[in-house]
Amino acid sequence: MNERASDPQYTAPPIIEAVIEFRFANGLPDADLSKIGKRLKRSYANQLDGQNVEFQFNIEAQHADFSTKPTIRLSSEDQADIAVIQQQTLTWSRLAPYLGWDSFIERVRSDAEEVHKIVGPFRLDRIGVRYINRIDVPLNKDGGAPYGEYLAINIDIPESIQSVKNYAWRFEYQVPDSDLLAILQSAIVSPEVPNTGAFILDVDVVASQNIPLRIDEIFIKLEEMRRAKNRFFEMSIRDEARRMFDK
Amino acid sequence: MNMEQSLFSDFRQREVLVSSSSMAQSGLTLDNILSGHRGTLKTAATHAQNKELSLEARVFEALAAAKIWTSRVAMHLNDDARRRYFKQLDRLHDTDEWAGEEFPVALDSYKGFIRFMLLTKSDSKPGLALSAKGNLVAVWQSGEDRLTIEFHPEGSADWLVSRKLEGLWERAAGNSTIARIPEVIAPYNPKVWLEQKL
Numbered sequence: 001m002n003e004r005a006s007d008p009q010y011t012a013p014p015i016i017e018a019v020i021e022f023r024f025a026n027g028l029p030d031a032d033l034s035k036i037g038k039r040l041k042r043s044y045a046n047q048l049d050g051q052n053v054e055f056q057f058n059i060e061a062q063h064a065d066f067s068t069k070p071t072i073r074l075s076s077e078d079q080a081d082i083a084v085i086q087q088q089t090l091t092w093s094r095l096a097p098y099l100g101w102d103s104f105i106e107r108v109r110s111d112a113e114e115v116h117k118i119v120g121p122f123r124l125d126r127i128g129v130r131y132i133n134r135i136d137v138p139l140n141k142d143g144g145a146p147y148g149e150y151l152a153i154n155i156d157i158p159e160s161i162q163s164v165k166n167y168a169w170r171f172e173y174q175v176p177d178s179d180l181l182a183i184l185q186s187a188i189v190s191p192e193v194p195n196t197g198a199f200i201l202d203v204d205v206v207a208s209q210n211i212p213l214r215i216d217e218i219f220i221k222l223e224e225m226r227r228a229k230n231r232f233f234e235m236s237i238r239d240e241a242r243r244m245f246d247k
Numbered sequence: 248m249n250m251e252q253s254l255f256s257d258f259r260q261r262e263v264l265v266s267s268s269s270m271a272q273s274g275l276t277l278d279n280i281l282s283g284h285r286g287t288l289k290t291a292a293t294h295a296q297n298k299e300l301s302l303e304a305r306v307f308e309a310l311a312a313a314k315i316w317t318s319r320v321a322m323h324l325n326d327d328a329r330r331r332y333f334k335q336l337d338r339l340h341d342t343d344e345w346a347g348e349e350f351p352v353a354l355d356s357y358k359g360f361i362r363f364m365l366l367t368k369s370d371s372k373p374g375l376a377l378s379a380k381g382n383l384v385a386v387w388q389s390g391e392d393r394l395t396i397e398f399h400p401e402g403s404a405d406w407l408v409s410r411k412l413e414g415l416w417e418r419a420a421g422n423s424t425i426a427r428i429p430e431v432i433a434p435y436n437p438k439v440w441l442e443q444k445l
Contacts (some may be wrong), residue, residue: 012322046307078333079314080321095318097326135324191321194366194426 010245014097014201019091020222022107023126028086030070032119035185036085037072039114043076043107052086090115101226109219116215124211127218129225130204131233132195135142135241136196145197150241151186175228179209182232194220201236205229252339298306306340309351309381316354323365332361335375356385359398364427369441394440396428404428408435416435 028036041047052071057064072085079191082093094106137145144163147152165218168187174184183204191198205225212218300308313336321329340351360383361373373385378397386396395407406428407420421433 014322016319046311077310078330080318095315096321097318097329132317134421144359192362193323194362 006016010098010242011198012245012247013093013096013098014123014135014241015131016096016134018094018098018118018134019128019130019132020102020104021089021091021126021128021130022112022122022124022218023089023128026038027127028119030087033070033085033087034070035118036115037074039073039118040083040085040111042082043111045077046077046079048073051225061243081107086193092137096180101210105219105222105226112218121211121213122215122218124218125208127207127211127221127225128204129229130202133201133231134192135199135201135237135244136191136193137199139195139197145199145200147188147197150200150238150244151201151236152238153186154237175205178224179207180225180227181206181208182228184232184236186236201233203232203236205231205232210244248433253316253371256259274349287356300344302345305380306351310336310340312354313352313357316358317361320358320365321362324361328364328370332375339375339377349377349379352377352383353400354442355400355402356381356398359383359400359404359425360385361395363396363398363404364429366426367429367437367441371441371443373440389439389443392438392439394435398425406432410435 037047037049050071050073051068051244052241053066053068054062055066074083074085077080080095080097082091082095084091084093086221090112092104092111094107098104112122120243135147135150137147137150139145153169155167157164166188168185170183170185173182173184174180183202183206185200185202185204187200189200190199205228211219260266291377314333316322317329317332328388336352336357363385373386373387376384378384382397382399384395384397390411392410393408395409397405399405402424403422405422405423409416409418411417417435419432419435421431429437
């Protein structure tokens with residue numbers, strides 16, 4: 001594995017969205033949601049209050065249920081820093097350009113400490129650290145995007161199939177000697193950048209057991225999850241990709 | 248929903264993404280694609296409370312959508328350029344200066360502009376304006392010579408070249424796909440605009 005796996009810092013990382021999520025075992029009272037919104041708003045330029053509408057369609061039973069839940073969405077002036085407050089979850093996102101873990105986790109920590117002052121100890125039943133990357137592979141002279149030169153995990157396709165129009169894969173992996181679950185996914189998506197093919201590499205590390213109650217210990221857990229996320233990202237890419245992220 | 252749609256192609260979809268990015272609801276993204284039909288499909292949508300959007304709200308949504316989309320290509324832009332575009336967009340959307348009939352920037356028109364800058368690998372600093380329909384218009388000036396491009400949402404663009412060559416004005420105009428513009432304006436030596444660093 002690449003030696004940078006423990007702390008890769010690329011000049012142009014392919015991260016299109018980094019997400020940290022806390023899911024509360026018992027949810028948050030409505031009254032606390034607006035207090036949290038007011039408190040965190042101090043650190044964000046924009047606030048949008050809305051309703052999260054959830055539909056559940058059971059096609060076999062021909063039955064549909066829906067429910068609405070208040071959602072507070074906070075965002076920075078450039079829309080790259082986002083926090084979403086819902087009854088069940090607190091979610092922080094950082095869109096590109098990604099400024100590094102230190103900057104991201106500092107915002108999460110600062111917000112979490114403010115929330116802690118309002119709701120007391122966190123009883124979380126799930127923590128997630130998810131990084132969605134898009135690898136923009138330059139097209140070759142035949143108009144193909146040789147993703148195999150950039151991505152190390154690929155579907156094993158027979159040699160008689162020269163190229164594919166689309167692919168998608170996903171696997172889950174229990175990280176050895178830990179209680180973390182890693183979920184890796186990849187698929188072809190529409191390119192955003194001219195003369196490239198676009199490939200999503202989604203690395204999601206989830207903790208749903210032995211989640212500490214103390215906020216400082218939660219952040220130690222997040223560091224462990226971050227290291228796992230970095231390991232999986234590094235094992236999923238090749239040097240050609242690393243060179244591109246360091247342009 | 249394919250994965251492309253599930254990512255934030257517009258502001259309202261972005262609302263969905265934040266939820267779907269959360270591990271609790273990730274069924275909206277690749278999970279559904281990869282596991283196929285499960286009998287029960289769960290989806291979510293967020294609705295802003297204002298159904299009839301005011302001018303300010305429409306402007307906010309348009310700017311937010313442009314900035315969020317920029318994040319999808321931000322790794323290919325230098326940060327100065329990104330900040331400059333945002334500043335220009337904010338200035339163009341100062342509603343105090345608006346008469347009330349204007350449209351905020353059309354996201355797909357803005358995408359066309361950014362893609363043109365990426366395609367030409369240009370660090371130039373064009374002036375930006377908005378057409379009455381909300382199309383982004385970029386203007387490059389080099390002395391008296393001028394290149395103007397209006398980016399249409401469907402991926403084409405109107406371009407107008409005005410150059411003084413050997414003491415005589417030469418003007419040309421056309422409509423092309425964004426990918427073809429560098430080729431069709433090549434006879435007018437677009438480097439004077441696209442490679443200028445002011």
